[in-house]
Amino acid sequence: MLRESRKRELKEQIFLQALQLFHEKGFEQVTVQEITAKCGIGKGTFFNYFAKKEDILLYLGESQIDLLQQSIEKHRNIDHPKEQIMHVLDDLLLHFSSHSELMKLATMEIMKSVSLAGKESKSVQQLHLHLASLIDRAKQNGKLHSRWETDVIATTIVGVYFHTILSWTLLEVQHAAISESFRKQLDVVWEGIDRI
Template sequence: MLREARKKELKEKIFLQALQLFRDKGFEQVTVQEITATCGIGKGTFFNYFAKKEDILLYLGESQIELLQQSMEKHRNIDQPKKQILHVLDDLLHHFSSHSELMKLASMEIIKSASLAGKESKSVQQLHRQLASMINSAKQDGKLHSRWETDIIATAIVGVYFHTILSWTLLEAQYSTINESFRRQFDVVWEGIDHS
């Protein structure tokens, strides 16, 4: 377990240090050699974690999915589905905003690359599946009454989540935090979902 924690820590360090270099010099100008030198690791170690430089950007989605599963476990005992979903997605957005400038950079690079965007879609689909699972459970337990199909509800919530990230990345923030922005939009969408 300790070894796994160290591996995760090193992967996160490579990710953040590389993003810092991308921000300072531009993604195209940074080499794997520069990343390994900044992190104090060998190229072999780098390639144990990332097959190529571009894969560093995909770690944003991977780390969010890992955090999603931890957050779902942490909040599984919350009875109200709206509150549970809000807490889970708040956790993800908090992680995103804790290194906001670097995360914005990673998001922009993914948006600019069709290849990376296609690969990132796996993380989006995973988020959708996990939310659909939470919604389905809430419906089966009689905690959510909605005329909408589970898949449509999950799609709407994922849409609000990514719209929030995209707005935060591309536009000047209208709200004090990304979480506040998400909550306000989520409240509007939830009114159309829950007919309790």
């Protein structure tokens, strides 16, 4: 367990240090050699974590999915499905905004690359599946009554979540406001979800 924790910490360190270099010099100008030098690791260690430089950007989605699973567990006892979803996605937004400039850079680089955007879609699908599972459970437990299919509800919430991230990334919204923006938008769509 300790070894896994250290591996996660090193991967996170490589990710953040690389993003810092990308921010300073531009993604295209940074080499794997510069990343390994900044992290104080060898190229072999780097390639144990990332197959190539571009894969560093994909770690953003991977780390969010790991955090999502932890957050779902942390908030599993919240009774109301909207509140549970709000807390879970709030945790993700807080993590995302904790290194705001670097996360904005990663988001922009992923959006510029068709290949990376396609690979990142796996993380989006994972988010969708986890939310659909929460929604199904709420319906089965009688805590959510909706005329909408689970898939439609999950897709709508994922859309609100990513709209919040893109607005924050592109429109220079303050990081403190990202959670508040998401909460307000979820309030609006939830009125249409929680109706028969």
